[in-house]
Amino acid sequence: MIRRFSSLLAALGVLLVSAPVALAYEPVNVVHTERVQVGPYGLTVGFSTWPVRAMQSLDFTFIPDDGIQGKSGTLRQTPEGSERGRTTPLARHPRKREVWGLDIRSLDLPGNWTLKFAIDGPAGRGEGALTGLKVLDQPGPPLALSWSVSALPLLGLIGFLGVAWRRTKLTHTERTAV
Helix, strand or coil, X not given: CHHHHHHHHHXXXXXXXXXXXXXXXXXXXXXXXXXXXXXXXXXXXXXXXXXXXXXXXXXXXXXXXXXXXXXXXXXXXXXXXCCCCEEEECCECCCCCCXXXXXXXXXXXXXXXXXXXXXXXXXXEEEEEEEEEEEEXXXXXXXXXXXXXXXXXXXXXXXXXHHHHHHHHHHHHHHHHC
């Protein structure tokens, strides 16, 4: 009884000691920044990967000069020469709560992109844009080739199961014929 109780206490102690480490987020590592004037607000746009590549996940941070308190805003991401884009409200970054940001987001197409900002705050409404954000081609092989190579083991498994099923069926047929 005492042995079980001490084992339970030891397991509980390990759980309590390791829980804060397990819950800790990896910090956002900003490796490149750009400045944007959004009306009366200065804004620093941070990137966790530079140069930016299409379909490569990265973190964006948006840091107004005097903080995000008392402000709200939107971000519109648009590829050059396209009317389609994605508009999202500026929200706190999940791992860097004192700034706005996007966590593990990617830009889908290579080319020049525009990030348009609208911020409402104590100094009124401001609008501005980061234009000419160069997004390079997707890293690695083309998607079709990647998917084709990754499907080979599945096709091999299907072939193996088909052969095994056929042999089992033939063996069963031979037994019933005898």
